[in-house]
Amino acid sequence: MKLGKKIDLHIHSTFSDGMKTPTELVAMYRADGYDQIAITDHDGVGGVPEAQAAGARAGLEVVAGIEIGSVVRDRNEIHLLGYDFDIYNDFLTKKLEEMRAYRIRRNERLLQIFQEKGYPLTHEDLIQRPEQHYIGKPNFAMAFERMGYVKSVQEAFQSKELLASPEARALRKMKVRTGDAIQWIHDAGGIAVVAHPMKIHGIGEKGSPGFFRELEDILRFLTEHGLDGLECGHPSASPAQAETLSRLADRYGLLKTRGSDYHGIDEGGR
Numbered sequence: 001m002k003l004g005k006k007i008d009l010h011i012h013s014t015f016s017d018g019m020k021t022p023t024e025l026v027a028m029y030r031a032d033g034y035d036q037i038a039i040t041d042h043d044g045v046g047g048v049p050e051a052q053a054a055g056a057r058a059g060l061e062v063v064a065g066i067e068i069g070s071v072v073r074d075r076n077e078i079h080l081l082g083y084d085f086d087i088y089n090d091f092l093t094k095k096l097e098e099m100r101a102y103r104i105r106r107n108e109r110l111l112q113i114f115q116e117k118g119y120p121l122t123h124e125d126l127i128q129r130p131e132q133h134y135i136g137k138p139n140f141a142m143a144f145e146r147m148g149y150v151k152s153v154q155e156a157f158q159s160k161e162l163l164a165s166p167e168a169r170a171l172r173k174m175k176v177r178t179g180d181a182i183q184w185i186h187d188a189g190g191i192a193v194v195a196h197p198m199k200i201h202g203i204g205e206k207g208s209p210g211f212f213r214e215l216e217d218i219l220r221f222l223t224e225h226g227l228d229g230l231e232c233g234h235p236s237a238s239p240a241q242a243e244t245l246s247r248l249a250d251r252y253g254l255l256k257t258r259g260s261d262y263h264g265i266d267e268g269g270r
Helices: 022-031 048-058 090-116 137-146 153-158 178-187 209-224 239-251
Strands: 007-011 036-039 061-072 076-083 191-194 229-233 255-258
Touching: 007 022, 007 061, 007 076, 007 255, 022 036, 022 048, 036 048, 048 061, 061 178, 061 209, 076 178, 076 209, 090 137, 090 178, 137 153, 178 191, 178 209, 191 209, 191 255, 209 239, 229 239, 239 255
Parallel strands: 007 036, 036 061, 191 229, 229 255
Antiparallel strands: 061 076, 076 191
16 A cells, blocks of 8 residues: 555545445545545445546555454454455455444344333434444434433433433444454455544543553554554544554554544544
8 A cells, every 4th residue: 555645544434434435425525635535434335436437437556355343352442444455355245234234233132222212213313424434323313302301412421311321322233343343455465454442431540651561561562463554643642642642552563553534524634
C-alpha cells in the first residue's frame, strides 16, 4: 500500500454509520486535495467497490478498508482496521456475513425489548438517512431522540431504561477475538491495524502512565498474533499522546497510520 502525501485512512460511509455515500466521500476528499483515502465501514466492505470506482474516475486512490469490532483476551474491546485486502475473499466474506446476520438478529431482539417496555419503535424508525445499509445501537439512540423520549443521543445511551438497561446491555456485538480478526485480514492479503487506541476502555484513565502500560501489554500480545500497525493519528489523541503512540509503534515494529474517523457530520479533524 503506497501512502499518499495527503491521506485519511479511517472514513465511514452509508454502508455503516456514516452520513455520506462512498461517491459523495470521494468527491469531497478529491475536492480537498487528498491523494489517498480508505473507506473503513464497520464489519462490512459493501461500500468499497463504489468508492473505488468513483476514485478511479476522479483520480483519487481508494484503499479497500474495514473496521472490525473485536475483543482481546476476553477483556477489552479493540477495533481493528484492515487495509488493502481482497474484499471478495471467500473466508472473509463468510465471516462478515455471519456478523451481519448476528447484528440483524440482535436488532430484532432490541426492538422487541423496547416494544415490551412501551416504546413503539419499528424498523422504519431506525432508517434515518437515504441509502442506509447498516443499523446499530446509535440508530436506536437517534430514534429515541427524534421521537422525544430523550433530549440527546448521549442521554439514550446513558438511560437505565433505554440503551443502558440490563436487557439492552446484555445484547452485545458478535464476539470476535482480535487475533482471529487479524488472521481474517491476513488471509485476504491485507494488513491489520489497531484503531483509535486512546478510545480503548478498561485499561485505566485515558493518557495516564497506567493506561499506556496496559496498552503496551495489549500491543505486545497482538504483535505476537500478527498485528501490523497502530493508528497513531486520530482525533481522540492529543499531539503529545500521538507522539507516545508513535514511540510504541516504533518499539514493536508497527506501521503508523492516521485517520479522521469521519462519519459525515461536521466533526472537524479531517
